[in-house]
Amino acid sequence: xxxxxxxxxxxxxxxxxxxxxxxxxxxxxxxxxxxxxxxxxxxxxxxxxxxxxxxxxxxxxxxxxxxxxxxxxxxxxxxxxxxxxxxxxxxxxxxxxxxxxxxxxxxxxxxxxxxxxxxxxxxxxxxxxxxxxxxxxxxxxxxxxxxxxxxxxxxxxxxxxxxxxxxxxxxxxxxxxxxxxxxxxxxxxxxxxxxxxxxxxxxxxxxxxxxxxxxxxxxxxxxxxxxxxxxxxxxxxxxxxxxxxxxxxxxxxxxxxxxxxxxxxxxxxxxxxxxxxxxxxxxxxxxxxxxxxxxxxxxxxxxxxxxxxxxxxxxxxxxxxxxxxxxxxxxxxxxxxxxxxxxxxxxxxxxxxxxxxxxxxxxxxxxxxxxxxxxxxxxxxxxxxxxxxxxxxxxxxx
Amino acid sequence: xxxxxxxxxxxxxxxxxxxxxxxxxxxxxxxxxxxxxxxxxxxxxxxxxxxxxxxxxxxxxxxxxxxxxxxxxxxxxxxxxxxxxxxxxxxxxxxxxxxxxxxxxxxxxxxxxxxxxxxxxxxxxxxxxxxxxxxxxxxxxxxxxxxxxxxxxxxxxxxxxxxxxxxxxxxxxxxxxxxxxxxxxxxxxxxxxxxxxxxxxxxxxxxxxxxxxxxxxxxxxxxxxxxxxxxxxxxxxxxxxxxxxxxxxxxxxxxxxxxxxxxxxxxxxxxxxxxxxxxxxxxxxxxxxxxxxxxxxxxxxxxxxxxxxxxxxxxxxxxxxxxxxxxxxxxxxxxxxxxxxxxxx
Numbered sequence: 001x002x003x004x005x006x007x008x009x010x011x012x013x014x015x016x017x018x019x020x021x022x023x024x025x026x027x028x029x030x031x032x033x034x035x036x037x038x039x040x041x042x043x044x045x046x047x048x049x050x051x052x053x054x055x056x057x058x059x060x061x062x063x064x065x066x067x068x069x070x071x072x073x074x075x076x077x078x079x080x081x082x083x084x085x086x087x088x089x090x091x092x093x094x095x096x097x098x099x100x101x102x103x104x105x106x107x108x109x110x111x112x113x114x115x116x117x118x119x120x121x122x123x124x125x126x127x128x129x130x131x132x133x134x135x136x137x138x139x140x141x142x143x144x145x146x147x148x149x150x151x152x153x154x155x156x157x158x159x160x161x162x163x164x165x166x167x168x169x170x171x172x173x174x175x176x177x178x179x180x181x182x183x184x185x186x187x188x189x190x191x192x193x194x195x196x197x198x199x200x201x202x203x204x205x206x207x208x209x210x211x212x213x214x215x216x217x218x219x220x221x222x223x224x225x226x227x228x229x230x231x232x233x234x235x236x237x238x239x240x241x242x243x244x245x246x247x248x249x250x251x252x253x254x255x256x257x258x259x260x261x262x263x264x265x266x267x268x269x270x271x272x273x274x275x276x277x278x279x280x281x282x283x284x285x286x287x288x289x290x291x292x293x294x295x296x297x298x299x300x301x302x303x304x305x306x307x308x309x310x311x312x313x314x315x316x317x318x319x320x321x322x323x324x325x326x327x328x329x330x331x332x333x334x335x336x337x338x339x340x341x342x343x344x345x346x347x348x349x350x351x352x353x354x355x356x357x358x359x360x361x362x363x364x365x366x367x368x369x370x371x372x373x374x375x376x377x378x379x380x381x382x383x384x385x386x387x388x389x390x391x392x393x394x395x396x397x398x
Numbered sequence: 399x400x401x402x403x404x405x406x407x408x409x410x411x412x413x414x415x416x417x418x419x420x421x422x423x424x425x426x427x428x429x430x431x432x433x434x435x436x437x438x439x440x441x442x443x444x445x446x447x448x449x450x451x452x453x454x455x456x457x458x459x460x461x462x463x464x465x466x467x468x469x470x471x472x473x474x475x476x477x478x479x480x481x482x483x484x485x486x487x488x489x490x491x492x493x494x495x496x497x498x499x500x501x502x503x504x505x506x507x508x509x510x511x512x513x514x515x516x517x518x519x520x521x522x523x524x525x526x527x528x529x530x531x532x533x534x535x536x537x538x539x540x541x542x543x544x545x546x547x548x549x550x551x552x553x554x555x556x557x558x559x560x561x562x563x564x565x566x567x568x569x570x571x572x573x574x575x576x577x578x579x580x581x582x583x584x585x586x587x588x589x590x591x592x593x594x595x596x597x598x599x600x601x602x603x604x605x606x607x608x609x610x611x612x613x614x615x616x617x618x619x620x621x622x623x624x625x626x627x628x629x630x631x632x633x634x635x636x637x638x639x640x641x642x643x644x645x646x647x648x649x650x651x652x653x654x655x656x657x658x659x660x661x662x663x664x665x666x667x668x669x670x671x672x673x674x675x676x677x678x679x680x681x682x683x684x685x686x687x688x689x690x691x692x693x694x695x696x697x698x699x700x701x702x703x704x705x706x707x708x709x710x711x712x713x714x715x716x717x718x719x720x721x722x723x724x725x726x727x728x729x730x731x732x733x734x735x736x737x738x739x740x741x742x743x
Contacts, residue, residue, distance in 0.1 A: 077541065145728045152473055152540075156679060157727045160720035163672065167717045296668070300548055307545055355556035361549030362531055365542045 023315040023373075027228070031058075035217050047334055049326075051213035055285060057325040058220040059278050064305045064321035065227045065314065066274025071303065072312035072375075073240060074267035075247030076147070077155040079299050080162025083142065084135040084272040086169065086294045088279020091131040093187040093289045095122045112194035112207035124193040124284055128223075128277055135276025136269040143268035147261060159296070166294040181291065188288025193219060210287070220281055224318075227274055231314045234270065243267055244312075244377070301328070304357075308364055310371030319372055328353070420729035434706040440582040442706050449701015450694055451589035451658070454596040457693025458651035459674035461603065461686065462524075462644030468684035469620045469640045471540065472532065475547040477524075478671015479554035480645060482664060484520040484652030486562045488512050489569045489662045498572050505572030509657070517649035524645030525638050533634065536623075551667075558664030566663035573657050592654045599650055600690055603643065607686060616640055620684070669716070673700075676723045682733025691734060696722070 035051060038044045063085065070078045093099060098106065098119035106113075111121035122130075146157040173183030181187070192207040193216070199206045208215050234240045242263045245253035254260050283289045301324065309320020336349020364371070370382065434442045459481055466474045492498050496508035527550055535543045577586040607613040615636045618626040623633050655670075656662065677696045681688025696719060703709040703718045710718060726733070 077544070146724070149727055149731055152467075152471070153679070153727055153731055155473070155544075156675070157724050159672070160676075160723045164717045164720045164724075167714065171713050304545070304548070307541070311541075351559070352556060354552040354559075358549040358552030358554075358556065361552065362546050365538075365546040365549065366531065366534055369538060369542050 024228075027315060027318060028225075031221050031224070035214055039214065048330065050330065051217060053326060053330045055213055055217050055220060056329055057322045058217060058224050059282050059285070060302065060305060060321040060325040061224045061318050062220070062227055062274055062278035062281070063302045064309070064317045065224070065231050066271045066278065067302050068271075068306050068312065068314070068317045069231065069234070069243075069274070070267050070271035071306055072317070073235060073243040073247065074264060075243075076264060076267060077152075078158045078268075078271070079155045079296075079303070080142070080158035080160070080165075081271075081275055081302050082162045082294050082296065082298045083158075083165045084139060084275025085279040085282070085298065086165055087135045087138045087272075088131040088276030088281075089283035089289045089293075090169065090181060090187070090279075091134045091276065092124075092127050092280035092283040093190050095120050095127050095130065096124065096191040096284065097121070097187055097189065099182065099187050110194060110196060111191055113191045121191055124191070124280075125197070128280055131276040131280035132273040133276075135272040135279065139268040139272025139275075140265050143265050147264045147268070159299075162296060162299050166291060169294070170291045184291055186288055186290035188290075190284055190288050192287075193284055216285055220285075223277060223281065227277075228314055228318070230270070235312075235314075239263065239266055304361055308360070308371055310373040310375060312377065313371070313373050313375035316371050316373030316375065323372075327357075332356070417729075420725075423725060423729070430708065431702065434702065434708050438707045442702070444583045445701045445705030446698060447583065447585055448589060448705070449698045451585075451592050451697070452701060453677075453694035453697020454593050455651050455655055455658070455693075456670070456674045456677045456697050457690040458596055458599065458647045458654075459670060460677040460681070460689040460693045461600075461647045463675050463678040464681070464683055464686060464689040465640050465644040465647075467678070469616060469637055470532070470536070470543070472543045472547065473675065474644075475544070475671070476527065476550035476554055477644070477648060478667035478669075478674065479551045479558065480520055480524055480667070481648040481652050481655075481670060482558050482662075482667030483523065483554055483561075484516050484649040485656045485666065486558060486662045486664075487519050488516045488649075488653040488656050489567070490561075491515060492572055492656075493569060499570045501572055501574050509572050509653075513650070513653055516653045517646040520649030520652065521642040521645035524641040524648070528638055528641040533637075554667070555664055558667075562662050562664055564664065566661045568661050569656060571657045571660055586658070588654075588658045592658060595650065595654060599647065600686075603647070604686060606643070612636070612639060673719055676719055679723065680726060680733055682735040685733065685735050688733055688735035695734075 034049075035054060038049050038051065038054070063081065066084070067078065067081050070076050070081075096111070096113075098113075098117050098121075100120055101118045103120060104118035105116070106118040107120045107122070108115060108117075109121070109126060110123035112124075113121040142158065142161050146154055149157060169181040170184060172181035173179055173185075192209065194207050195204045195215075196206055198204050204215050205212075208219070235243075242253070242258045245256065245258055246260065246263060250260065282293075302321075305320040305324050306317055307320070308324060309318065310316020332349050332353050336347055339345060339349070340347060370379070374382075431442075459477065462477045462480075463474060466472055466477070491512040492505075492508050496504075496511070498505040498508040531546050531550065532543050535546060571588060573591055574587045577584045578590060605613075607616060615626070615631045616639070618629065618631055619633045619636045626636075627633050655666075673696060674693065677692035678689045679692070680695060681690070681692030683689075699722065700715055700719060704712045704715055
């Protein structure tokens, strides 16, 4: 190690300016302005960047930020993130519809539903924290017995939960006669997002209508913004430093007095809360839940977004989420159409979706492992690694 | 950790809260099996035997996981999909190349020729992927090869869709139909055949790993790649050989799956792969005998759950398997046969 200290590592100068101002500013400006631009350019709105896709992009940004806390910050590989998505979505479906029609007259708290509707109808804005809480509790319950496992085993157990929960909800039409989830039929319709608290300004209606994607986009964008702030503040705070310490070396961290279990559970809880919020919004945005949405592919794709964008870097994660969601829902189809129109071919691009997806993943891992926007810390430690590897290969001066 | 400090030593074994709960769970499961058996002996025996034969398939796939995990600590997510490609390959060879649809001597011959071909097919694909992708990531953080494996799995699935179509295709078995009847229990010939092929394969594999020079190199590389290299072992070739062995096992499982289940589908690998990996972990990942034992056990439990009178039924199959996995991870993370090793510091 003496050799390392003797030749101080020249890490690439930290591009603080970009990290501190340019990326957040770009995120804010693009996030706020794009919908306005897009809606005014028909070619964009119809084909290349429909608002529906943008809403989905923002939802996935939320998921990605949540998973980033678990995987990127705390270094706990979670392959069952779908579980939190599921809890959020079903919480919203339970609390914002006439699913529990046995409750008649229904419970109404500032809801957008018809006042006579049965069931539990609670305002979306109250459901959001409830969904976050339910998901966070689920995260802690899943995490508690498993967090003492090593990384690969942890991945496997979370994967197990991610497989069991959807099956429980799929078969949940009659558990001892109780209809938990309406099985494969799903729960629909779900109440719209109520906007009474803002409608007095005249900017929005009392609730968000089915086709009002612009307002919906701004709601989810605000949630994303909130979570970006949470992510960054947490990362720079005591808890975030503890997470990074655990990620780098669990043993060293515990020797330094980091309470392993509590710190890891916090990571799970916060990450799960983002999943719960995203799930609740997804459910309300689509107007219902369908159990087929919740599969292993979802967990993997969100993980890919984290890794593709740049693990542990908030803006990298956002970029990864936006790119992959766009490719999934719009890009593949439109690029295929464009190629076909230009060259007169009849390639069905969407048929090759997973092929291309897979190749992108493999190539990224081979050639740009830290993602599109690597975290500053990652870059530095890579520089140190390279320096260490050079030691001994250098020629000894005569 | 407080339970460990309160542990009392009784009869050379540590008894603590975790151990006692784990043992209690085992007793409950045993009681449940017994209850099924008393209620409907023949049905229970029947599903147990069928479950065991399915378990043999899981064992073959689990071996591929365990071999690779044992040597480079990679959960090879693409392994299940490799198995799926193998089953499509076998189906195409038997039905389209040899044109055999029924059980007759020509069909048996086609099967006999396809069998080693399927093994070679899966083995070589596995080696190719290792050399093209995983090899470059040997020194990377653990997450990198894992994500690569996920990517490869996507690629394989897409190839499966293009090759086999997105809907499942049914294929006729070229092995004799009917089965062996012992009293009220009947075992299809294909299942017996699966068992009959699995056992010699396992013996050959054990021989290779335990007795040959190459096997010794494998074990050495698994223990410490750097030291093995210093001892003159070509670790890269050894790892490639391990991938070939694992792939060949998947190929054998694929053709037997084709004969017993009679369908090819592009997403078959996903579910089976997960179950097989559970089996590998159940037995203690990295442990060959453990993988086989785990596969048979999972098959048995799944058979009982799906078919026994007091089972939960097929729609809960997946949940049962993964509940076992989670309980096992909590109570005995090293698996049935794995030894509790100290964390390397």
